[in-house]
Amino acid sequence: MRVLVVGQGGREHAICWKLRQSPQVNEVYAAPGNGGIASIATCVPIEATDIIELADFAESLRMDLTVVGPEVPLTLGIVDEFQKRGLHIFGPTRLAAEIEASKVFSKEFMKKYAIPTADATICGSLDEAVAAVDARGIPCVIKADGLAGGKGVVLPSSRDEAIATLTEIFESRKFGTAGSRVLVEECLSGEEVSVMALTDGKKVVPFAPAKDYKKAFDGDEGPNTGGMGSHSPAVVLPAEAAAEIMKKIVIPTVQGMADEGRTYSGCLFVGLMLTADGPKVLEYNCRFGDPETQAQILRLEDDLAELLLRVARRNLGETKLTWKKEASACVVVTTKDYPVGGSKGHEIIVDPMDDDSVVVFHAGTAKKDGKLYTTGGRVVNVCARAATLSDALAKIYANIGRVRFQGARYRTDIGYRALGQRAANAAT
Numbered sequence: 001m002r003v004l005v006v007g008q009g010g011r012e013h014a015i016c017w018k019l020r021q022s023p024q025v026n027e028v029y030a031a032p033g034n035g036g037i038a039s040i041a042t043c044v045p046i047e048a049t050d051i052i053e054l055a056d057f058a059e060s061l062r063m064d065l066t067v068v069g070p071e072v073p074l075t076l077g078i079v080d081e082f083q084k085r086g087l088h089i090f091g092p093t094r095l096a097a098e099i100e101a102s103k104v105f106s107k108e109f110m111k112k113y114a115i116p117t118a119d120a121t122i123c124g125s126l127d128e129a130v131a132a133v134d135a136r137g138i139p140c141v142i143k144a145d146g147l148a149g150g151k152g153v154v155l156p157s158s159r160d161e162a163i164a165t166l167t168e169i170f171e172s173r174k175f176g177t178a179g180s181r182v183l184v185e186e187c188l189s190g191e192e193v194s195v196m197a198l199t200d201g202k203k204v205v206p207f208a209p210a211k212d213y214k215k216a217f218d219g220d221e222g223p224n225t226g227g228m229g230s231h232s233p234a235v236v237l238p239a240e241a242a243a244e245i246m247k248k249i250v251i252p253t254v255q256g257m258a259d260e261g262r263t264y265s266g267c268l269f270v271g272l273m274l275t276a277d278g279p280k281v282l283e284y285n286c287r288f289g290d291p292e293t294q295a296q297i298l299r300l301e302d303d304l305a306e307l308l309l310r311v312a313r314r315n316l317g318e319t320k321l322t323w324k325k326e327a328s329a330c331v332v333v334t335t336k337d338y339p340v341g342g343s344k345g346h347e348i349i350v351d352p353m354d355d356d357s358v359v360v361f362h363a364g365t366a367k368k369d370g371k372l373y374t375t376g377g378r379v380v381n382v383c384a385r386a387a388t389l390s391d392a393l394a395k396i397y398a399n400i401g402r403v404r405f406q407g408a409r410y411r412t413d414i415g416y417r418a419l420g421q422r423a424a425n426a427a428t
């Protein structure tokens with residue numbers, strides 16, 4: 001099988017790494033890929049958003065399967081274009097990807113299908129939004145409607161901050177048309193978890209739950225980021241709660257999308273808050289999580305190529321996934337200034353890890369003349385699997401110093417919200 005992976009992050013490196021282990025796969029291509037992917041796949045210099053070029057490339061090489069990592073090409077209709085040409089591709093169509101691309105759409109959808117989520121007011125102007133903030137009071141949550149690269153959600157700590165945020169969105173057009181509407185949302189509290197499932201539009205196959213750590217600094221301080229680390233199992237999510245989320249949230253979502261004429265196929269990611277009133281949806285994503293996927297893939301026993309092809313063929317049947325009982329974790333090493341700024345061009349040295357079970361996935365790296373350089377943001381992911389989560393994290397932290405570049409930074413407390421929880425949850 002010849003497979004193309006679209007994207008250039010740690011998630012895509014992990015996907016390529018796992019695809020390479022499939023006995024069915026003999027060629028892996030990545031567009032555009034990164035410095036680490038380049039050592040296990042053929043990287044082609046086509047941006048993930050150049051849909052027509054990607055489709056031309058896949059068609060010319062008679063690609064058996066294309067796997068899309070990031071959300072932007074999905075929301076631009078990459079799946080529709082490939083399907084039109086009769087090419088197998090893993091991911092939702094443009095209409096289905098709206099579930100991530102518009103928080104207004106997903107909020108109205110959840111309301112219509114009685115899927116538990118935070119109460120919210122949809123606002124189309126600054127005045128409406130200020131009135132909604134005043135009606136709700138502080139704390140509340142302000143969310144730009146469209147894609148904002150993880151920067152479109154603010155939890156203001158005062159009315160002044162709320163108004164400043166809304167003014168930036170509506171008057172300064174900080175997010176362009178992605179901020180033409182906002183949600184002013186009830187602020188929930190509880191533990192956050194990520195639940196993912198593969199679906200062909202009918203069948204839903206749950207992925208192992210994971211937990212990610214979004215804040216930039218230790219102790220969950222500082223701004224939100226794309227994700228600083230993750231682990232699987234989530235530990236904070238007992239098996240019964242995971243089953244209830246499948247029944248009350250994930251399956252009704254897939255059914256609802258089919259009823260809307262937006263049949264959803266691919267990976268459905270649900271970000272949840274486990275509140276005192278039960279789990280509530282914070283948001284949907286229309287693709288695998290990053291960095292959750294890196295941890296999950298280390299636990300997956302099954303052949304990823306076979307699984308993704310079944311989804312692409314709308315043919316999941318009775319597929320069931322098998323997960324290693326061991327735990328896995330991922331710690332993200334970033335540039336000094338992440339998530340603001342964009343320092344790049346520093347040479348990266350990766351010394352061999354002292355343990356075979358430690359895997360380094362690359363994100364913001366590029367290879368030039370045999371050397372690796374940072375391209376900014378999240379640079380590499382150091383991941384490991386071990387009998388317990390503490391052991392996996394200990395292996396990662398014992399090796400993380402072997403990845404060296406100027407300004408390298410990482411959180412030292414990934415896993416802290418889960419450690420100390422009962423080991424009985426370990427199989428979830």
Ligand SMILES: Nc1ncnc2c1ncn2[C@@H]1O[C@H](COP(=O)(O)OP(=O)(O)O)[C@@H](O)[C@H]1O
Pocket residue numbers: 118141143149150151152153155185186187188189192214224271282283
């Ligand atoms: N209603 C809410 N109550 C409390 N925190 C929230 C709420 N909605 C979002 N958040 C916080 O903001 C983060 C980002 O919000 P999310 O809806 O996932 O948007 P995105 O990932 O697109 O930035 C969440 O991970 C969560 O920590």
Ligand SMILES: [Mg+2]
Pocket residue numbers: 271283
């Ligand atoms: Mg999110």
